[in-house]
Amino acid sequence: MPVPTAIVDTRHVYDWVFGIYVPIGIGVFGFFTVTIIVVTVRFRRRDGRRHRLAGHNEANRLELAYAVVLLCIAAVLLDVTFRAEHLVDTASARERPALTVDVIASRWEWTFRYAGHGITHVSGAVGDAPLVVPVDEPVRFNLTSRDVIHGFWIPQLAFKRDAMPGTVERVTLDFDRTGSFSGACSEYCGIFHSEMVFGVRVLPDRRFDRWLARHGAGPV
Numbered sequence: 001m002p003v004p005t006a007i008v009d010t011r012h013v014y015d016w017v018f019g020i021y022v023p024i025g026i027g028v029f030g031f032f033t034v035t036i037i038v039v040t041v042r043f044r045r046r047d048g049r050r051h052r053l054a055g056h057n058e059a060n061r062l063e064l065a066y067a068v069v070l071l072c073i074a075a076v077l078l079d080v081t082f083r084a085e086h087l088v089d090t091a092s093a094r095e096r097p098a099l100t101v102d103v104i105a106s107r108w109e110w111t112f113r114y115a116g117h118g119i120t121h122v123s124g125a126v127g128d129a130p131l132v133v134p135v136d137e138p139v140r141f142n143l144t145s146r147d148v149i150h151g152f153w154i155p156q157l158a159f160k161r162d163a164m165p166g167t168v169e170r171v172t173l174d175f176d177r178t179g180s181f182s183g184a185c186s187e188y189c190g191i192f193h194s195e196m197v198f199g200v201r202v203l204p205d206r207r208f209d210r211w212l213a214r215h216g217a218g219p220v
């Protein structure tokens with residue numbers, strides 16, 4: 001799949017990946033379930049006699065074919081996944097952000113710093129100071145962690161990226177609808193991991209500008 005040059009909506013890309021994984025997963029699960037049931041019933045021990053197949057058997061060709069099929073499935077899934085990631089990451093990197101927010105994860109809270117506007121929001125362990133963003137504008141997140149690996153996750157928007165200590169990952173996201181959403185940490189990071197939540201408020205453009213003017217110290 002060629003990487004598009006214009007800004008594109010890549011929300012459907014992971015649906016496409018999911019649509020390939022799920023039927024394969026169901027197929028493999030069904031195959032093994034049926035095989036285990038058939039083998040268990042057909043070759044079960046009867047009348048205390050050993051079945052003629054109970055000894056050591058080799059079926060090298062069959063095993064080889066089985067390994068090759070599994071390898072092919074894994075190769076196709078890897079290819080599909082890396083293509084999708086490349087497509088989304090490239091489209092994301094090419095977007096010009098209208099707003100940049102530093103997202104700093106730490107045990108067990110999120111810090112949202114609006115560079116150049118003098119605003120710092122800390123989620124706290126109960127998610128009280130939200131991430132506030134404008135709708136339909138590319139928002140760039142500089143994502144990092146102060147201690148261990150955390151996961152910046154907004155389930156309703158199907159957005160998730162790891163926050164790694166020692167590196168800053170740049171990702172761009174368009175919020176396509178206004179409203180309030182909840183976010184959480186998706187990587188187990190210690191005793192209060194489940195409390196590492198945050199709110200997301202997506203505002204219409206004008207309201208967002210007013211919010212910036214009201215909370216910020218002006219351009220810094």
Ligand SMILES: [Cu+2]
Pocket residue numbers: 149150151185186187188189193196
């Ligand atoms: Cu965490």
